[in-house]
Amino acid sequence: MxxxxxxxxxxxxxxxxxxxxxxxxxxxxxxxxxxxxxxxxxxxxxxxxxxxxxxxxxxxxxxxxxxxxxxxxxxxxxxxxxxxxxxxxxxxxxxxxxxxxxxxxxxCEPRIIHDITHIFEDDMRAAHRQVKFYVLEHGDVTTPPELREIFGRQTKHLYRVLRQRSVAGRLIGIEQRFLPIEFKRHLTSKALNGHDLFSFLKLCTQAESFSSVNTVRAVSLDARTADQLKVPKGSAALVRESAYYVDQRARTPVMYGIVTFLAEQYQLKFRSSIKLHAEPAEEADRS
The missing domain is CATH 1.10.10.10 (Winged helix-like DNA-binding domain superfamily/Winged helix DNA-binding domain)
Structure with missing residues (x-):
């Protein structure tokens, strides 16, 4: 049967x-x-x-x-x-x-859905979910080679912040941020534990909006990150890397972020427009 x-x-x-x-x-x-x-x-x-x-x-x-x-x-x-x-x-x-x-x-706890075109904390506020941060590390670092292409080869040092991120009491991710060294005067430990960094970016730059370039990839957590997220090594995660700029032409960088989310708790979405080919497919095939 x-x-x-x-x-x-x-x-x-x-x-x-x-x-x-x-x-x-x-x-x-x-x-x-x-x-x-x-x-x-x-x-x-x-x-x-x-x-x-x-x-x-x-x-x-x-x-x-x-x-x-x-x-x-x-x-x-x-x-x-x-x-x-x-x-x-x-x-x-x-x-x-x-x-x-x-x-x-x-x-399970429902997945957190985040529109990648919005600030994460704004989405959570709209959903009446409280976001909290816990600072693990912060301080000056030598600019990593891969970030010199973004901040400029003359940039020898950046200010790095490593924080746990929780939503409604649930630990969901680890965020690592790199900012221009001159911004650090606004970033006290107390402030870092209580606020998202975009409010500081606005304070430092006086900008009303930012552009960003984003990449998202799936990974298995290494031992260190798994320990920070309190999950087993090898757990599935999503890593979002974002370069933020104060202008739409991506010329003035103000922050680079690497955020690691637990895949079972987090879902990304985004809106986009699709540009169609100018020629119909049939005509393109004949050419």
Whole structure:
């Protein structure tokens, strides 16, 4: 019997089963959100949608809670085990749950979504989430060779700041910033522990806006960074490197940043315009 026939037989058999929604909100949801066997949407995707809605109804109170077991999902929704496993895998990929061997599947803290065209702290304020910093290191450093191309070969020293970044009490990243040495008079330890650096950039430059050049890459954390983020070595992370300029033509650098985020807790998004080729594809192929 193939997977669809297995799911069909189980779902038809399950249509007469009654659920007690006092046992768990998901049981009540299963009774009202019957999976559609005739839908072009795969059953695992339908089930993942129902489970995601269930996680959403729990809100903050659901974080750390276990999802029903595979057997419980099979009983409630009348689907096969492979379908349940595919649905759970979808939730894991979306960062909604995590699986722990021998323990079960747990609801995660929602991922932090950041529009890369905005200042991170502004996005968090708009979402009513408090951002805090903890300074690990700060002081003068010799300009790294790769940054001389940005700040100029005559720039012998920069001011470096290394901080932990947390959102709503959750440690999510490590930020390393390099700034012109003359800016350091504004950057006391007390100020660094309480503020984002863009307010200082505005104070130092009197600029109302900045341009930036960004790159994002996926990495596995080395031992030192993993220790700073309090996660196992090799954990997945996203690294965003950004050069900030006081003008739109990227001629006057004011800061270079390397921010490492835990991948399971963070999601980047950005808006962009797409310039199409002037010639239709057919004409270009003939030329």
């Amino acid at each position: 193939d997977l669809m026939n297995t799911d069909t037989a189980l779902a038809l058999e399950d249509t007469t089963r009654q659920y007690d929604d006092s046992l768990d909100p998901l049981a009540g949801l299963a009774a009202t959100r019957l999976l559609d066997l005739n839908s072009p949407t795969p059953l695992y995707a339908q089930l993942a949608s129902v489970l995601a809605d269930y996680i959403g109804t729990l809100g903050a109170q659901g974080v750390g809670r276990t999802l029903p077991s595979e057997n419980e999902c099979i009983q409630m929704f009348g689907v096969s085990r492979p379908t349940v496993r595919q649905a759970i895998a979808e939730l894991v990929a979306r960062g909604l749950v995590r699986k722990e061997r021998g323990r079960g599947t747990f609801i």
